Amino acid sequence: MNERIEEAAEIIRRTEYLVALTGAGISKESDVPTFRGENGLWRNYNPMVLATPQAFAENPKLVWEWYTWRQGLIGNCDPNPGHDVLSKWEKQGFLRTVITQNVDGLHRRANSENVLEVHGNLWAVKCTKCAYRSRLSEPADGIPICPKCESYLRPDVVWFGESLDQEIMRSVYLELDNADCIIVVGTSALIQPAASFPLIVKQHGGKIIEMNIEQTPLTQHADVHISGPSGVMLPKLDSALE
Numbered sequence: 151m152n153e154r155i156e157e158a159a160e161i162i163r164r165t166e167y168l169v170a171l172t173g174a175g176i177s178k179e180s181d182v183p184t185f186r187g188e189n190g191l192w193r194n195y196n197p198m199v200l201a202t203p204q205a206f207a208e209n210p211k212l213v214w215e216w217y218t219w220r221q222g223l224i225g226n227c228d229p230n231p232g233h234d235v236l237s238k239w240e241k242q243g244f245l246r247t248v249i250t251q252n253v254d255g256l257h258r259r260a261n262s263e264n265v266l267e268v269h270g271n272l273w274a275v276k277c278t279k280c281a282y283r284s285r286l287s288e289p290a291d292g293i294p295i296c297p298k299c300e301s302y303l304r305p306d307v308v309w310f311g312e313s314l315d316q317e318i319m320r321s322v323y324l325e326l327d328n329a330d331c332i333i334v335v336g337t338s339a340l341i342q343p344a345a346s347f348p349l350i351v352k353q354h355g356g357k358i359i360e361m362n363i364e365q366t367p368l369t370q371h372a373d374v375h376i377s378g379p380s381g382v383m384l385p386k387l388d389s390a391l392e
């Protein structure tokens with residue numbers, strides 16, 4: 151394992167433009183449940199019932215109950231040493247951007263500033279009819295209503311079958327074009343388009359470092375795979391860089 155850490159550290163030392171792609175696994179040690187795998191959210195809830203626009207149209211109350219439950223849960227979670235290392239690397243100037251699929255907001259709470267939340271944020275809401283957008287300061291109580299047009303508000307997250315925000319995607323692709331290394335932490339690399347982001351870096355000659363407790367479809371493309379929990383392995387990698 152120390153060998154893999156040293157290999158990754160050597161790549162990072164030679165990197166000029168490092169970006170990170172994170173998924174639910176980086177927040178696992180903050181007690182935020184992942185989606186898939188042991189005790190994952192999808193084990194107990196059917197995503198097609200809860201994370202699609204059709205589901206919201208059919209049963210907004212049920213969908214909001216699920217999101218309110220998660221807001222309550224995540225409101226009590228704090229960033230872990232994995233989030234802290236990425237924030238420290240940004241302050242040190244060699245990590246440019248965190249591209250995250252997570253909606254939990256923990257990267258910003260760990261003081262990372264350049265964060266691109268490609269699947270939205272659990273606390274953000276938008277109107278289902280008009281252009282109104284806002285943020286909740288506490289878990290929703292029932293179905294929140296738009297103050298402008300009185301339609302239902304919905305969580306401002308990206309559900310299956312929905313496009314990702316175009317402006318955010320433009321920034322993502324700029325970062326991927328500039329990157330000569332991407333460190334991919336805690337994602338099953340199953341959900342598109344995020345699963346393909348590391349391959350864009352690879353296609354123009356950049357390196358992929360993957361950190362995960364298991365192998366993923368990305369592992370075969372990774373230059374280094376560090377196996378283990380990111381709350382432990384990112385601090386180890388950080389120490390190796392010092």
Ligand code: BJW
Nearest residue numbers: 173174175184185186251310311312336337338342379380
């Ligand atoms: C640890 C750890 C520790 C644990 N340390 N590691 C092309 C081909 C085929 C299908 C498609 C395609 N393009 C689009 C699609 C359809 C679809 C898709 O990808 N489907 C797949 C099933 C194939 N994609 C979409 O619909 C996307 N929209 C889109 O592309 O629009 C255009 C379009 C539409 C339709 C057709 C074609 C084009 C939108 C995707 C939106 C995903 N939304 C969700 C919900 C967000 C809101 C919410 O949170 O409620 O986003 S789904 C869910 O999955 C969530 C996550 O961000 C996302 C990724 O999950 P993640 O982060 O990887 O978590 P897990 O749980 O899967 O994995 C955790 C990992 O951590 C594991 O590997 C563990 O081992 C590891 N781990 N502990 C390190 N301590």
